[in-house]
Amino acid sequence: MRKTPVVTINVLLALICCHGLAREVQLEGCAQDVQTFCSTVEPGEARVYNCLIANEAGLTAACRNDVMALREQVQDELIDLYVVVPHLEGRELGEANTDAQGNQIIWGRPLPFMAQKVIDLGFELPLPFGISIIPAAFEQDLSLSDLKIGTSGIADTPIEQLNFDNPSVKNTALQLKFDAWLFPFMNVFATVGKVDGRATIPLSLPGESISPDRCGLQIGRPTFCDNIYSATAKPDYEGTNWSVGTALAMGWEQFFVVLPMVYAVSDIDLIDTDVDAINISPRIGINGDLGKYGDIAVFVGATYLKAEVEVAGSITFDVPALGPNDREVTLNYQLIEENRDPWNAVAGANWQISPRWGFMMEAGFAGSRNNVIAGVTYRF
Numbered sequence: 541m542r543k544t545p546v547v548t549i550n551v552l553l554a555l556i557c558c559h560g561l562a563r564e565v566q567l568e569g570c571a572q573d574v575q576t577f578c579s580t581v582e583p584g585e586a587r588v589y590n591c592l593i594a595n596e597a598g599l600t601a602a603c604r605n606d607v608m609a610l611r612e613q614v615q616d617e618l619i620d621l622y623v624v625v626p627h628l629e630g631r632e633l634g635e636a637n638t639d640a641q642g643n644q645i646i647w648g649r650p651l652p653f654m655a656q657k658v659i660d661l662g663f664e665l666p667l668p669f670g671i672s673i674i675p676a677a678f679e680q681d682l683s684l685s686d687l688k689i690g691t692s693g694i695a696d697t698p699i700e701q702l703n704f705d706n707p708s709v710k711n712t713a714l715q716l717k718f719d720a721w722l723f724p725f726m727n728v729f730a731t732v733g734k735v736d737g738r739a740t741i742p743l744s745l746p747g748e749s750i751s752p753d754r755c756g757l758q759i760g761r762p763t764f765c766d767n768i769y770s771a772t773a774k775p776d777y778e779g780t781n782w783s784v785g786t787a788l789a790m791g792w793e794q795f796f797v798v799l800p801m802v803y804a805v806s807d808i809d810l811i812d813t814d815v816d817a818i819n820i821s822p823r824i825g826i827n828g829d830l831g832k833y834g835d836i837a838v839f840v841g842a843t844y845l846k847a848e849v850e851v852a853g854s855i856t857f858d859v860p861a862l863g864p865n866d867r868e869v870t871l872n873y874q875l876i877e878e879n880r881d882p883w884n885a886v887a888g889a890n891w892q893i894s895p896r897w898g899f900m901m902e903a904g905f906a907g908s909r910n911n912v913i914a915g916v917t918y919r920f
Contacts, residue, residue, distance in 0.1 A: 567592070567610065569602030590644070590660060652721040665724065667895055667919035672717040674731070678904065678911030681880040682707040684741065688874045689749065695852060695874035699749050704742065705770070707877075711737035713781070717915070727787040735806055736778035743855060743873070744770040750857050750869050764861030773855040773873070779808030785819075794827045796837070810851065817847035821886060834893045843886050843904055848878040881907040888913075895919065 567574075570592060577598065578591035592599060592607050599607065647655040651668040658665060684704045688695040715733035722728050747765040748755035755765035785802035802819040825839025852874040860867050888902025896919050904911040 567603065567606045569600070569606040573599050573603040586660060594644070652723050652726075654723065658724050663724075666721060668721045670717075670719045670917050670919045672715075672719070672915045672917040674715040674717055674733075674913065674915040676713045676715065676911065676913040677711065678909060679708060679710045681908035682709055682739070682741075683878050683880045684875050685878075686874075686876045687743075689745075689871045691869075691871060695872045697749075697752070699745065705744060707739070707741045709737055709739045709877075711735055715781075717917075725789055727789070728785070729787070730782070730784045731804075732782045733780070734778070735781050735808065736776075738774055738776050739810075739851070739877070741773040741775070741851075741855075741875075742770065743773070744768050745857070747859065747861075750859060750871065762861060764859055767861070769857045769859055771855050771857045773853055775810055775851075775853050777808045777810035779806055779810075781806035791827075796825055796827065796839075798823045798825070798839070798841075810853070811849060813850065815847060815849045817845060820844040823886065830891075834891060836892070837890045839889070839902075840885070840887045843884055843909075844882050845879055845884075845909070846882050848876060851875055851877045879909065881909065883907055884909045884911075 567589070573592060573595075574588060577595040578588050581587050581591045589607070589610070592603065593611075596604065596607065645659050647659050647665065649655065649668050652665065655665055655668075682704075684707050687699045688697055689699055690696050713733055713735040715731045717729055717731045719727055719729035745768070747762070747767050747769060750769060751765070754762055781804060783802050783804035785800060787798055787800040789796060789798045791797060800819075800821045800823075802817075802821075804817045804819065806815040806817070808815065821841060821843040823839040823841030825837050828836045828838070830836055852872070854870055854872050856868055856870045858867060859869055884904045884907035886902055886904045888900065890898060890900040892898045898917040898919070899915070900917070901912075901914045904913075
């Protein structure tokens with residue numbers, strides 16, 4: 541059984557408008573067969589050709605030869621073209637897509653656009669709408685910059701001499717996703733959900749930055765001013781987020797390429813401003829037929845993530861030299877936080893158990909980001 545997804549939209553239009561009508565008049569050996577089987581079919585858009593295919597068992601030898609030759613010619617012209625998500629089930633390209641009674645399949649749903657033209661070429665389409673529940677967890681090393689500290693409630697003193705000692709963040713999220721196939725090659729989607737996590741921000745500062753009022757003395761400068769002191773801030777946070785995006789898909793036979801692109805916004809209680817993020821994740825994979833257990837698609841690729849946010853909080857340093865009663869110094873801080881490496885690798889699988897139910901899982905690794913994402917989807 542050969543599975544070939546649908547051609548890109550420009551090629552699809554060219555096939556329908558040009559091959560459909562022009563090629564039908566070249567079936568010179570089928571004049572009598574057209575009268576016998578397709579006399580009520582309006583010529584154009586490959587309708588007569590599809591009618592002959594549907595009645596192939598009863599065609600004359602001459603007509604069957606013409607139909608087979610046309611089918612091979614169309615396939616040869618399309619064999620090197622990239623195609624997308626829908627696929628053929630036990631049919632050749634251009635062969636009529638009919639039900640068990642031999643009647644033409646009619647796509648009675650509003651999306652995707654141009655669905656009937658794709659169906660008439662013999663392709664099967666996924667159900668147009670989907671709703672998914674997606675849990676996710678990831679750990680990301682951070683890059684910090686523009687540190688400011690202060691002791692009076694406002695972090696307004698820039699610090700140049702510092703060491704951040706491998707800061708990182710761990711997040712978990714639960715998303716509700718809505719998607720729709722706008723075109724046979726384009727899926728659009730939106731998500732909404734909750735996120736929570738903890739950042740680990742180790743700081744090492746010289747004593748003169750921790751207590752500038754004492755270290756600024758001309759006479760009697762304390763010895764602790766030249767020492768380095770370390771502390772770690774571990775702010776917990778939670779909030780909501782939403783995203784919008786699109787996934788462009790194309791493929792050839794059982795192979796496919798997918799390009800999801802997402803714009804996400806998070807509103808968390810740790811900071812006053814929203815966090816914007818851009819995510820692009822090109823993947824390449826292969827489809828497999830599991831028979832009565834559905835289809836499975838296995839893929840590998842990479843993920844680009846870019847996010848930057850201004851974070852503020854407080855951190856406490858233990859400075860023994862200050863004395864037993866006031867050895868702890870709490871400073872307010874403000875800094876810029878962004879993910880250290882924008883790219884990491886990704887691998888995963890999507891199991892389409894039935895036309896309505898699907899399950900996916902993917903893992904991100906390499907670089908400085910690790911993540912696991914799963915999801916259950918219901919299509920309708």
